[in-house]
Amino acid sequence: MYKIPLSEIKEKIVASGKLSASDLDKKISVKINELSGLISEEGAAHIIANELGIELVSLSQSKLKIKQIYAGMRNVTTVGKVVRKFEVREFSKGDKVGKVCSLVLGDETGTVRVVFWNDQVEQLSGVKEGDILKVKDSFVKENNNDREIHLGNNGEIEINPDGENVNSVRESVVFERKKIGDLNDGDTGAEILGTVVQVFDPRFFQVCSSCSKRAVESADGSYMCAEHGVVQPTLSYVMNVVLDDGSGNIRGVLWKNQTNHLLEKSEEEVSVFKDDLSKFEDVKTDLLGEQFKLVGKVKRNEMFDRLEFNAQTVSKAKPEEEIARLETVE
Ligand SMILES: [Zn+2]
Numbered sequence: 001m002y003k004i005p006l007s008e009i010k011e012k013i014v015a016s017g018k019l020s021a022s023d024l025d026k027k028i029s030v031k032i033n034e035l036s037g038l039i040s041e042e043g044a045a046h047i048i049a050n051e052l053g054i055e056l057v058s059l060s061q062s063k064l065k066i067k068q069i070y071a072g073m074r075n076v077t078t079v080g081k082v083v084r085k086f087e088v089r090e091f092s093k094g095d096k097v098g099k100v101c102s103l104v105l106g107d108e109t110g111t112v113r114v115v116f117w118n119d120q121v122e123q124l125s126g127v128k129e130g131d132i133l134k135v136k137d138s139f140v141k142e143n144n145n146d147r148e149i150h151l152g153n154n155g156e157i158e159i160n161p162d163g164e165n166v167n168s169v170r171e172s173v174v175f176e177r178k179k180i181g182d183l184n185d186g187d188t189g190a191e192i193l194g195t196v197v198q199v200f201d202p203r204f205f206q207v208c209s210s211c212s213k214r215a216v217e218s219a220d221g222s223y224m225c226a227e228h229g230v231v232q233p234t235l236s237y238v239m240n241v242v243l244d245d246g247s248g249n250i251r252g253v254l255w256k257n258q259t260n261h262l263l264e265k266s267e268e269e270v271s272v273f274k275d276d277l278s279k280f281e282d283v284k285t286d287l288l289g290e291q292f293k294l295v296g297k298v299k300r301n302e303m304f305d306r307l308e309f310n311a312q313t314v315s316k317a318k319p320e321e322e323i324a325r326l327e328t329v330e
Helices: 006-015 021-034 041-051 118-124 256-263 267-275 277-287 319-329
Strands: 076-085 089-093 096-107 110-117 132-143 146-159 190-199 203-208 223-225 229-231 233-244 249-255 291-301 306-316
Touching (some): 006 021, 233 291, 256 267, 256 277
Parallel strands (some): 110 146
Antiparallel strands (some): 076 132, 089 096, 096 110
């Protein structure tokens, strides 16, 4: 059974014209009673839809819109625009080291997270935010009450395929807003809003262009990746800013993509600072006092015994959004 929210199942049944909303509610209670309460409302609604011959999911379509994708589906093909590309993360499981990278894909019906593991991560090296991505033969899991697309064994992606376009994206990802003073080590998916009170110079280093791991310069000037040997390196960087929201302050850690977002600069523009940090002074001054919204996770830096906020996304605070948020909280 696919994981379809109850409200959506009800909507689809009512839209078929075969039952009114109130008749449907009655029928759901009857069905639950018939089965001695051993079934959820969702389960009852599923059965009713089947009995009425209503197709809840579009299995006949070769390509699904993002809103038509539900946890439990297999062989899913979808097309969307890359709204966010997160940094590659390494993790260890037992004595194995793995890699994971995810991105948010969006179309006019919604957004969904797509996750790439280990060797699949390399397929993403050429993918940028704003690219159109066709994901083929993937399967859908549930994670944190949301859908998550994974590539199957035969799964593949096409970058900017001919004839595919996405004009607008309906943003639907919501994160939990926290006060900086309330953050704890290990918090994930937290959103903070803070004012920049201190800016540190970016640090530059080289990474392997296929796996994004640190590439070390050899005596002869070539670069070595622990996994790929001698490689053509790609420039990467990290930047720190201290954010304050009145409840406390925290050091935000921004890797390459997020540094580009914060500075509203391309990789080319940022790399200019590598050779001349004095050019960065004006940028620093401009950033002070600006408000940013960061989503990410909190980690204790053992060496300095302080919490740090690893940013997965960063965006300029929008005053109108913040006012709307205060109004809904009250
Ligand atoms: Zn490598």
